[in-house]
Amino acid sequence: MTTTLDAKAGGAPKGGKPLFEGRRNLATQILVYIFILVPFAALIAAVPFAWGWGLGWVDVVLAVFFFYLSGLGVTVGYHRLFTHGSFKAKRPLKIALAVMGSMAVQSPPVTWVADHRRHHAFSDREGDPHSPWLFGTSPLALAKGFWHAHMGWIFDHDVTNKQRFAPDLLADRDIVRVNKLFAVFTGLTLILPAVLGGLITWSWWGAFTAFFWAGLVRVAVLHHVTWSTNSICHMIGERPFASRDKAANFWPLAILSFGESWHNLHHADPTCARHGVKRGQVDTSARLIWIFEKLGWATDVRWPTEARLAKLAAE
Template identity: 60%
Template sequence: MSAATSDPTPANGAADKKRKPQRPQLPLTYGRKSNVEIAFLWFFVVAPLVAVAAAVPVAWTGGWLGWTDVILFAVMYLFTGLGVTVGFHRYLTHGAFKAKRPMRILLTVAGTMAIEGAPIRWVADHRRHHQFSDEENDPHSPWRFGETVPALAKGMIWAHMGWLFTRENSNSRRFAPDLVADPDIRFIQKNFVGFLLLSLFGPAIVGGLLTQSWHGFVTAYFWAGLVRIALIHHVTWSVNSVCHVMGERPFKTTLKDRASNVWLLAIPSFGESWHNLHHADPTCARHGVDPGQIDISARVIWLFEKAGWVWNVKWPKENRIEAKRVEQAA
């Protein structure tokens, strides 16, 4: 019997006809940032940084830092910082838990008020980062220019904040179609400027009302507005840069993925700098899984779960974690 007659499926047979045609893969990027967007980026990257540079001499001047400013700074840092770590990152990007609609909206608003970008674009960039971590199409890999000291220095600047100014946007319909289809998220995305203004001037208005003075308005704007935004920005960006260059890597990731743990950033980043386990198991709701690894974001998710506001939390499982651990040499 010949090969042709022994093969039950003809060369162009019914099996091929039954296969559904594959949809063409969407491009990595879509659209370009306008000049207005680039100008906004420059302002909201540079202005808070200048505020931080001025913070120490201002504090020593006397009368320019009070308890009202400290409390407003702490409240806004917690609210917007956890909005990024719990809301944008562990929830919207990786689906580490499910949330009731009011909590979904609150977390998205809180993350938006960190002024790190509108939610859909933030999520699209981050999902793209995970798909191509430290490879050519990673939007913010510090290894982009090579492994020599000058190349890595340039790469860390790029990963920290330089990548923000690229004109090309990660394709939201490829990397975040679930959020593009969500009317609540689209509304927040569309009204990003309004939430930006609320983040900047909300604390200032509260400070002015509490102190019954314009002085209180100005100091709250400075500390709970500009300085707070700068600190959140650079802590978040340090996870992109520092946590992909130095630190410990106790868990297996892909060959080129160099996500590492940096304990020094654990508290200000609310647990995000336990970055190695996160890249080894991205949907896990807890990033700091080893003894002594403080993960404030995971504790907040736990509290939300106990209150019944979130469910289906993907907590770490010991057998899964140990399977991902790098084997130690005997």
Template identity: 65%
Template sequence: MTAVPETGLDDASKRTPEPELDPEGRGKAERYTVFAFVFIPLLALAAAVPVAWGWGLTMTDVAIGVVFYLISGLGITVGYHRHFTHGSFKANRGLRIALGVAGSLAIQGSVIKWVADHRRHHKYADAEGDPHSPWRFGDDWRSVAKGLYYAHMAWLYLDEERTSPKRFAPDLLKDKDIRLVDKLFVPLVVVSLGGPALIGGLVTMSWWGALTAFFWAGLVRVALLHHVTWSINSICHTIGEENFEVRDRSRNVWWLAIPSFGESWHNLHHADPTCARHGVLKGQIDISARVIWTFEKLGWATKVRWPNAERLEAKRVSA
């Protein structure tokens, strides 16, 4: 298996000490800030659903949206993240190409750019050089709010230090199949947005059906998946539980586990980045790990890096 650069365990020389927490002061401010940042937009979307149901939203739109969410979301978590970024398993050529295409349908950037940015994040997590740490502006509630916005989405266009693919993703640059998938990103964006509209129009045999499918299964689906993925960058580095020792502020956020397909068990991931399973403790649902397990059983994935009990125990936080 080709060596994957910049994906080892956290380097102590690249870290800064974590500041002491003030559970009575800053802790509450952080929770309220996160609540406002995340739940208010979701409540607005939830309120729109019953208003639109029946005339602007149908079960056809929901079904198409769910299918595209699963394909593109797992393309990000299993493909872009666990396979291409961290080398958690080796995929045969067909699966490797399919994962690259599926991840591109999430419209979060081309595969090489996404991988380079994420490897850079791991190298400098929550320290200078991290492209999207929520702690870059300080620890008071105003700084946390600003940092959450930056880590969530603003870094995509405000990050002054552009990630070098030659440094962080040279293995992908040498892969002709992945280079082709990377070049086809714009056409795949058209497929991701136009596909639901085409299917919706054909199923309902109407332009209205095409329009509503485009809106809900295209635009809304992409926006929802974006925010779930970005929440791993922002929320999972701000609040949550620490079950394993890390040199950054990555945490587990249980209520994001299902929509993120297991990515929100982020604390273990930063403790052991190449592990194919992130939810390793009892009750931690990890859909992406189950998908990788299925690929392994089918013979499409090999050399899967499943959790090592001794390695995990050595990193457990003392009760």
């Protein structure tokens, strides 16, 4: 059943808190464009830039390291821990995951969580910030929907109401502190690869190429991997489990997305710590959570059970 939204209440269900808490100011909107489009431009330039010069093993190793560091910060920290409470983390791990996620340059943790919780509350319906199905099912509508779900929604000016969707994080002093330092971690995620590249190669050129590949290009690739879960994984793929939306499994993205593209089970059972639950479904994020549990850093992990999976499959 589709929820009726009250436009006067900022898109909230009647009698509830509004979806939005206001609109982005001009300075924030300009920064959004810069940090989305500049890494994307670097990604486009990467192909001719790589032909024959400007790329070495130091750049590749640093790019892979920071891709995993920031990517797992989003999938394990922002997503499975902070958004869905798939496990509980000891304080040092909680803070580390919030910092790692911030280094993906996908917005501060409270903002990211509020947007994603709104996505689940209204998945593929009016109120979902990035559903590809909001404009119809014609070829033109689906093309428009794909663009909107993939990255167009990021340029919307409306800001999700954090008091409504992330009050627990607003009450967490550690997360609020990390949230306020987002600009610092954005700088570090670009500067650290350059510093390491310069020190390892002992050259300014090594610093520049590391900044380009392990900084800008890495951020751009991670952006598009994350956005593909919003777009592709709500349009095509397999749906072995029952969910109230069109979330699907798209196996080609499984490794790059750290297991997030096993999206059908996630929407069928959002708090489950493992998304890839069938044989052969690689889920790097779940494996890392398992390691944290074995080390005693994570507790109360919500692992899938055979009975629960059978029930979801039957539905």
